Structure formats: C-alpha cells, structure tokens
Amino acid sequence: MDAVQIDNPKFRELERIIGKYRTIDGPLIEVLHKAQGIFGYIPPEVERFVAKELKIPLSTVHGVVTFYNFFRTQPQGKHVINVCLGTACHVKGASRVVEILREELGIGIGETTKDGRFTLTAVRCVGACGLAPVMMIDDEVYGRLDREKIKKVLAEYRE
Amino acid sequence: MPKRIDVLICGGAACLSSHSDEVRAAIVREIEAHGLGKEVRVVETGCMGPCELGPVMVVYPDGAFYIRVSPQDAREIVEEHFLKGRPVQRLLWETPEARRIIEERKQVPFFAKQKKVVLANCGLIDPENIEEYIAADGYTALGKVLTEMSPQEVVEEIAASGLRGRGGAGFPTGRKWKFVADAPGSVKYVVCNGDEGDPGAFMDRSLLEGDPHAVIEGMTIAAYAVGASRGYIYVRAEYPLAIKRLKIATTAARGMGLLGEDILETGFSFDIELRMGAGAFVCGEETALIASIEGKRGQPRPRPPYPAVQGLFERPTLINNVETFGNIRHIILNGADWFRSIGTEASPGTKVFALSGKVINTGLVEVPMGTTLRELIFGIGGGIPDGKEFKAVQTGGPSGGCIPAEHLDTPIDYESLQALGAIMGSGGVIVMDEDNCMVNLARFFLEFTASESCGQCVPCRVGLPAMLEILERISRGAGRPDDLDRLEQLAETVQRASLCGLGQTAPNPVLSTLRYFREEYEEHIREGRCRAKVCTALVRYWIDPEACRGCDQCRRACPVEAISGTPGKPPYVIDEGMCVRCGTCREVCPFSAIEILDRR
Numbered sequence: 142m143d144a145v146q147i148d149n150p151k152f153r154e155l156e157r158i159i160g161k162y163r164t165i166d167g168p169l170i171e172v173l174h175k176a177q178g179i180f181g182y183i184p185p186e187v188e189r190f191v192a193k194e195l196k197i198p199l200s201t202v203h204g205v206v207t208f209y210n211f212f213r214t215q216p217q218g219k220h221v222i223n224v225c226l227g228t229a230c231h232v233k234g235a236s237r238v239v240e241i242l243r244e245e246l247g248i249g250i251g252e253t254t255k256d257g258r259f260t261l262t263a264v265r266c267v268g269a270c271g272l273a274p275v276m277m278i279d280d281e282v283y284g285r286l287d288r289e290k291i292k293k294v295l296a297e298y299r300e
Numbered sequence: 301m302p303k304r305i306d307v308l309i310c311g312g313a314a315c316l317s318s319h320s321d322e323v324r325a326a327i328v329r330e331i332e333a334h335g336l337g338k339e340v341r342v343v344e345t346g347c348m349g350p351c352e353l354g355p356v357m358v359v360y361p362d363g364a365f366y367i368r369v370s371p372q373d374a375r376e377i378v379e380e381h382f383l384k385g386r387p388v389q390r391l392l393w394e395t396p397e398a399r400r401i402i403e404e405r406k407q408v409p410f411f412a413k414q415k416k417v418v419l420a421n422c423g424l425i426d427p428e429n430i431e432e433y434i435a436a437d438g439y440t441a442l443g444k445v446l447t448e449m450s451p452q453e454v455v456e457e458i459a460a461s462g463l464r465g466r467g468g469a470g471f472p473t474g475r476k477w478k479f480v481a482d483a484p485g486s487v488k489y490v491v492c493n494g495d496e497g498d499p500g501a502f503m504d505r506s507l508l509e510g511d512p513h514a515v516i517e518g519m520t521i522a523a524y525a526v527g528a529s530r531g532y533i534y535v536r537a538e539y540p541l542a543i544k545r546l547k548i549a550t551t552a553a554r555g556m557g558l559l560g561e562d563i564l565e566t567g568f569s570f571d572i573e574l575r576m577g578a579g580a581f582v583c584g585e586e587t588a589l590i591a592s593i594e595g596k597r598g599q600p601r602p603r604p605p606y607p608a609v610q611g612l613f614e615r616p617t618l619i620n621n622v623e624t625f626g627n628i629r630h631i632i633l634n635g636a637d638w639f640r641s642i643g644t645e646a647s648p649g650t651k652v653f654a655l656s657g658k659v660i661n662t663g664l665v666e667v668p669m670g671t672t673l674r675e676l677i678f679g680i681g682g683g684i685p686d687g688k689e690f691k692a693v694q695t696g697g698p699s700g701g702c703i704p705a706e707h708l709d710t711p712i713d714y715e716s717l718q719a720l721g722a723i724m725g726s727g728g729v730i731v732m733d734e735d736n737c738m739v740n741l742a743r744f745f746l747e748f749t750a751s752e753s754c755g756q757c758v759p760c761r762v763g764l765p766a767m768l769e770i771l772e773r774i775s776r777g778a779g780r781p782d783d784l785d786r787l788e789q790l791a792e793t794v795q796r797a798s799l800c801g802l803g804q805t806a807p808n809p810v811l812s813t814l815r816y817f818r819e820e821y822e823e824h825i826r827e828g829r830c831r832a833k834v835c836t837a838l839v840r841y842w843i844d845p846e847a848c849r850g851c852d853q854c855r856r857a858c859p860v861e862a863i864s865g866t867p868g869k870p871p872y873v874i875d876e877g878m879c880v881r882c883g884t885c886r887e888v889c890p891f892s893a894i895e896i897l898d899r900r
Contacts, residue, residue, distance in 0.1 A: 165573070166613060169595030174537065174576055201596075208597040208754075209578030211537050227499030228694065228730045229656035231744050240882055244859055265581065265748070267538060268502035270656035270728075271314045271351025271663050280540070282317035288887055 151179050152190060159194045169197060169205055173212055182213040218253040218260035220298050222246075223277040227266030230274040238274050239263070241291050258299070303341040305382055306360040310423060312347030312506055313541065314663075319371070320344075320355035326374035327357075334378055343432075346510015348423035351663040353393065358423075367393040417642070417650045418626040419666045422510030427545050430552035433513040439558050441629035442517050445524055446566040454525035455481055458628070460636035462648040467493055467584070467621030468696065468725040469801075470647070470714035476618065479608035480526040483616035488528040490519050490570075491612060491619045493589055494535040494542070497581040498697030499748065501728035503652040504622035506664050508535065508542035511626070512549035516572060518625030520559065521632060523570040526618050531572040532593055537579060546574055581698070581752035585800045586611075586619045588754065599754045600800035621726065623652055643669030647713035657694075657730035660685050667712075674708040677731055688733040692816070696725025698745045698752075699805030701812025702738065721812040723805070737834035738817040739824050742810045743771040749806035760803030763794035767810060776837045777899070779825035784814065833896040836881040840899045843885075845871035847893035854885035854894065 146152040158175045162168040172195065176187050183206050192199040206212045224242065226235050243249055246259055253260040269275050272284025276291075283294050309315075309324045324344055331340050348356055353367040364387040366377070373391060380386045416422075425432035433439070445454050459474025480488060492515060496504040508515060519531050535543055550572050553559035561569045575593050582588045583598040590612050592598040611617025627649060631639045640648045647669040653676065656662045660682035667676060673693055677683070684690050692702040701722030703710070710716050714724050732741070750764035767790050770783050791807035798804045814821060823829045830838040843854070843863075850870035855863040862879040865872030871893075874885070886894040 167593055167595035170578055170592065171575065171595075174578070204597050205595070208599075209580050211577075211579035228697065228728070228744070229500045229662075231499075232657045232730060232732055232736050232741070237883065244884075264538065265497065265579075266499035266501070267313075268496070268505045269314045269317050269351075270500055270502060270654060270730075271354075272317060273656060273662075275317070282313070284314070284317055288884075 146186075146190065154179055155187070155190065156194065159191070163195070169195060169202065170209075173202075173206060177212060182216050184214070184216075215253075219258050220278055221260045221262060223262050223264045223267070224250070225265075225267050225269070225273070225275045225277070226263045227270065227273075229270035230266075233273040235274045238276060238286050238291065241288050242276075245292065245295055304339040305336075305341070307340060307342045308345050308348075308358045308360070308423065309342065310346075310348045310354060310356045311344035311427075311541075312351065312354075312423075312509060312664075313502065314347070314351035315354035315356060316541070318354040318368075320357075320369075322371045323355050323357070323369050323374065326371035327378065330374045330378035331382070334383060336378070336382055340382055343426040344428075345424060346422040346427050347506040347664050349419075349663045349665060350393075350661060352661060356393075359387070362387065365393045366391045416666050417630050418507065418514070418623055418652055419510070419664070420630075421514065422506060422664075425511070427510055427512055428548050430513060430549065430556060433511070437633065438513050438629075439517055441632035442520055442558065443564060444632055445521050446564055446568055451481060451525045451527060454521060454632070457636050458525070458631060461631045461639040462636070462646075463624065463627055463631060463639065464647060464714065465621055466623035466627070466651065466726065468699070468723060470724060473620065473624055476608060476620070477522065477525055479606070480528075480616050480618040483609050485616050487530075487615045488526055489612045489615055489617040490523045490526065490528045490531040491589070491593070491617055492519055492531070492533040492622060492625055493584065493586065493619055494533055494539075494622045495577050495584045495589060496536060496539075496622070496726060497584045497752075498699075498726055498728050500654065500656055500694075500697060500730045501726050502654045503664065503727045505539050505542055506654075507622055507626050507652070508539070509545055512542075512545045513553065514629060515622055515625045516546075516549055516553055516559065518620075518628035519572060520563070520570050521628050522618055522620065522625065524568055526616075528618065529570055531570060532575050532612070533572060534575045534577060534583070534589055534593055537576045543574060543576065550574070580754075581748070582754045582800070582802050585802060588800070589619065590617065597754070599756050600802075602799060623727070644711065644713050646715060651712065651724070651727060653727045653729045655681050655729050655731070658684055658688065658733040658736070659731040669713050670711040672709050672711055673703065676712065676729065677708070681731065684731065684733050688735065690731070691734050691736060692732045692738065694722075694730040694732065694741070694809075695728070696723035696805075696808070697728050698749045699723055699801065699808055700725045700728075701808045702732070702741065702816060703812070704816040721808065721815055723808070735832050735834070737830050737832035738813040738820045739771065739774055739830070740832075740834045742813045743768065743775055745809035746771055746806070749802060753802065753806075757797075757799040757803065759794045759797035760799070760806065763790055763798075764803070764806055766790055767794070767807065771810070774821060774824045775830075775835045777824065777828040777835070779821075781825065783825060784818070784821055788814065828900045829898050838899050839881060839896045840876050841874050841879055841881060841883075841885065842895050842897050843872050843874055844893045844895060847891050848872055849891055849893070851890065853888045853890065857884050857888045859884060 188202045192202045248261050250263050269282050274286050275284040355369050357366040455477045463473040464470040560571050580598045583592045585600045588598040588600040607617040643649045650666050652666045692704050694702050717724050746768045750768050753760045755761045794807050833839050848871040850868050852867040862875045
C-alpha cells in the first residue's frame, strides 16, 4: 500500500477482504467481485493493488477484468439501467426499449448521462422472461415495458 | 406445529419483480393487526410457474389461487378469507389451468403419473428453512446412500436410471460418475454448473432459488459416489437471490451435520463452496467453467483430458448441471425403475422448461420427456396470444434451432430435437409468431455468440463475425444471390473446426432457419421484403388518409420531424426520406392510422 492508499478506507477494506480470501484456491474472481462492490468499478490502481496483494501478475488480473462482462473499468452513473437483450425480450421488442431509452435519456448502450444519474447497459438475460421485455434499474426488475411504463419508471429515479 | 391456514407466496424472480415481497409484508402486517399470528403461517416459496400472473399466492387448506395480488388487497384477503372464510373472488384464478396446479399440489408426492419431480418442492416449501425441506423427505436419500449403499451401488443405480445430463448435451450421468469414480487420485471435486447463460432460460435459477437443498443433497450423494471431498457451485452473478439462498442453505446444512466433516456421523466428509460467475456465456462450457473457478479467464481447453480425469486444479472432477443434481435424490429414494417409468426409453424422467415469448402462459413447467411440443406450447402454454399465427419455437438457446409448425407433434427428447436441427439445451423454449422475422432471429443469436466468443480459436472468432456480416447484409436488403451458399459453407467450417461447444453449435440457429424458412431469406435477398416487417431497412411507414383525423400527435412525437400536416386537417404525411422507421408515430397514433408497408 502506498501512502494514498493507506489513508483510503476503501483500500483498507479491500486489504482486509483479500486477507480473508488469500487462503482459498483461485481467489482472483471472488476478490474482484468484492473490489467492484467497494469501488463501484475496477480502476487501474485497484487492479495493481489486487495483483500485488495476491502476488498475481498484473497482466493476468487485467486479462480477467477485461474478459468478463460483469467487471467494469469505468465509473458508473448513480443508477445503472440494464436492458435485457435476451431472446424472450428480443422477440417481444427489446430493441424498442433501447430506442425509447435512447430518446428519453439521450444516451446509447455503454454511456452515462452528463449529469451522472444514469448509465445505460445491456444484459443477456435476467431470467425474468415471463415478464418480457424487461429492464433492471440497479437491483430492481421492471417488466412488461412500453413507452408509458418506461417514462413512469424513469421519473421515479429522476426525483 | 400445523396452523389453521397456510399462505404460500411465490418468491420467484418474476413475482419478486412484481413486488411479491411487498404483498407478503402487507399480508403479515394485516395478519398481526387482526391477531391471527398464531393461526396463519406465511411462507415465501420458490417459483410456482405461472410467472405471467404474478404476484401469485396460494392459500391452504382450501387451495385458493390468487393472482396479481397487490399490497392494497392484503386487508381484504385477511378479513374476508382468513377471518370469515370467504375467498376474495375478484383475485381468484378460476381456469382449468389453475385447477390443475391446485389439484397437483394436493397430491401425495411420488405419485406414479405426477409430473413435478425436480420441482416437487418449488413453490411448496420455504427455501430458506431447512426443516421444511427435511419434512418433505429431504436428506433421506443422503441418509440412505451413506448407511445402506456402497459408492459403487450409487453409481450403478444412477446408471440404471438412464438419467442424462440436463445441461443440454444429454450425456449419460451414470457413465460420467463412473469415469470420475474410477479415476485415480485421492483428491476429487464435484462441481455444479449453475452458469445458466442461455438467454431465455431460467430453470436452474428457479430450482436454486426454490429448492436449494435438493441441489446440495444431489451433490453430496454424487461426492460420496465418486469419492470427492470438496464441491463448488458456480452460479451466475446475475442471480443474487439464488446466491443468497444457497448461502443460507449450505450454512443450515452444515449446522445440522448434513454437510462438512463426518456427515450424519458416518465418517464421510464433504463441503461446498459457492463461486460467482462474472458474465461470460462461454463459462457454461465445462473446461471454461473450471478455468473460471480457478480464477482465470474463462477459456476452454481441448479435451481429452476430460475433466473426469484432469479437471479442477488438475484433479478428477465431476461436473453436472443444477437440474441433473436435482434429480438424484428422487432416483435414490424411488429407484431406477421408477425413474425409467417416466419419459421415454432413451430419455427417461422429466424435463423442466422455461416457456416464454409469444405464448399465453409464460413460466416454468415440468413435463415427462416425450411430451410433444404441441402439448407444451398449446396444451400447457395456452397457445399464441392476440389471435396470431404460430410460426416457430426456438429450443436450446444460441446453440439450438427453430422448429416450424409442421414438426409440432415431435416428442421432446434429446435425439428427436437433434434430428430437427435443434437441441434440447438446458430448457429454454421461446415461442414465435408471425410478427417475428427468422432472418432477424438468426442475426440476433449470431450477434450473441460472436460477441461471447472467447476469441481463442480462429473458426469461432473469425467465422462467426463473417457469418454475421452476411446476415446483416441480408437484413439491410443488400443480400447477394450466393449469400445463402456462403452462409452454409461458413457454418459447416465453424461447426467442424471450433474448439468448444460454443463455436460448434453457434451456427445451429442459422442452419435451422435456413432449413425451415429458406423462403424468408430468399424474399429478403431477391425482393428486399421482410414479411414480418421487422427488418427496418425493408419497410416504410405510411399514414392511411382514410383513418387519419389530423390529431397532430404523430407529428409532435416524431424524433426527426419527418411528419407534416396541419391540426384538424387530415391527412398527415410521412417524408420517407427523413423517416428513420423508429415506430414512435405508430405507437402514439390513437386511431391506428399508421401502417408498416414493404419498402419496395
């Protein structure tokens, strides 16, 4: 830990967690999940920190972070909107949902609104196919979407 | 202690999304307010099946099935039903389907003809309470194998049952167990593959959330049979509720001596660790999954050596799917012959399907193998909504294929689906109607597999984008006469030369749609026409002058100002050169005056 990190409670928390995971077999992905939970995303300094603490080459850590869709290397907006692009949602018009969100928020998939309130991303399937088309905002699932419902839901998060 | 009334509220993913947790809180509040706390028990269960109608709730002993319950209904239900014994009629689901579910739930388990085997407990017990699982014969099978059977006998029983892997490929489970049992080595692992990455599949999710102990028990029996002392459950990070319930379940099982050191004081030890996936479809492939548990990039490796000989951390490893493990305890308790009495000769037992898409009853269903697609979609699923025409059913996700109407009477088993160019897969069944374009669907799946390719081998990394490019061209109306031949050639190369199952099966959606819906491809190429009006480059929007009333709504809604007209003076007109075919005008038009026509 360098001087800045010692003062940073997030790094102290991560160090504590790594201490717990150091003894398990193949801890890297578990540690990265925890790191993302603490920081909200995985910036380069966190990759370096994890590599050093787990004694794993930085290239390996970076390789894993970039391989998996779940790990983010950019900070996210206050609310993350995940539009489901699974098959059931696709046949029930998920592309319309993306289009409507683009109109409403002025951003495309992978982008964050200027005010930092929303990040728009896509997921493959949230397993709520019975409610298709669906989107998730943070941990909340919204189903049977149409323009009206999307507007209503977004309004709740704009308050 | 039995109570006067049992209230089962579905806590499956779909119902939770419809706020069943708030309904439960409201019901509990009202029960307390009416002083019924000692008489009524409220249980949050796993998925009951009819997701479309959620939040759903069943009240015993009368078996009243409530649908689309809101927290505001709680007081009425408690006062009228629980207090006065009069079920609230307006919330009751009174259809033959509802009666069937209710009757089924009243049956004694392990009835000869009963269909719910793997899901027997889902929706009936509280998945967070180990005692309810034990009361439903839970861990009895584990007790039986540990005290009455040798590991060899367990392997033989599973082999005799004819159970085949429910992850999709259908490899005989007993044979897999034998490979691992026979593999030399003192350290072995049992891994549960819960990386349900197929879009449109939520069977494993529902089982892990609704009956986690059944999976844990199945894994523990497997561990005993193959001689493993450690297990891993690999679950998608997208399933936080499943992870939470598995944590609760493993902790409870450990606390009761059903997991950990010296299980049931028999000297046998086995423990399970949970591992979260991180969003990579390829990790459903067993060697990629192993790499992921080891903390590496989820890239597959060539086989042999098979995981049974050299798997996780280079040790012999048994990998089975969630649903496969869910079958184990039933086979042990009821015997291989009983299991063989369900389903077909070559595919015994039941299969859980996640039914979705253009079908009236979406949700989770379990049927004997050999049930026809027609029975599944029209009998159980209730057919196609809005009076539309059935077009195709997609099984097996991105590795599967589309089956047209003429094959609806095909019995569902591993071989017959494969013969049709589809696969059983893990159980996602997506129904499509006349409004779905088959070229677009093939493109959708290829976009998926091309972006999920791990990039390791050339046929998959390069071949899939090359196929996708052709499909995109066809969707744009720029298809060339030899494109279909080219697609087929590429598909064959990718199938034959790819390293793992992802690449080997990725061309299936293209090949099966080419096989059954070739004329749709040809229409796109030759006539520049998309009959389903899905491919936006091939359609135009048109305002019917007869129907237009000049309300001005479309003009105001159009994001590119392509519509002109004067309020009160119909008709309005769309400038086709400017129109981006987003469909907004059609959504807002109160008079259904806007139609989609062929562009040419």
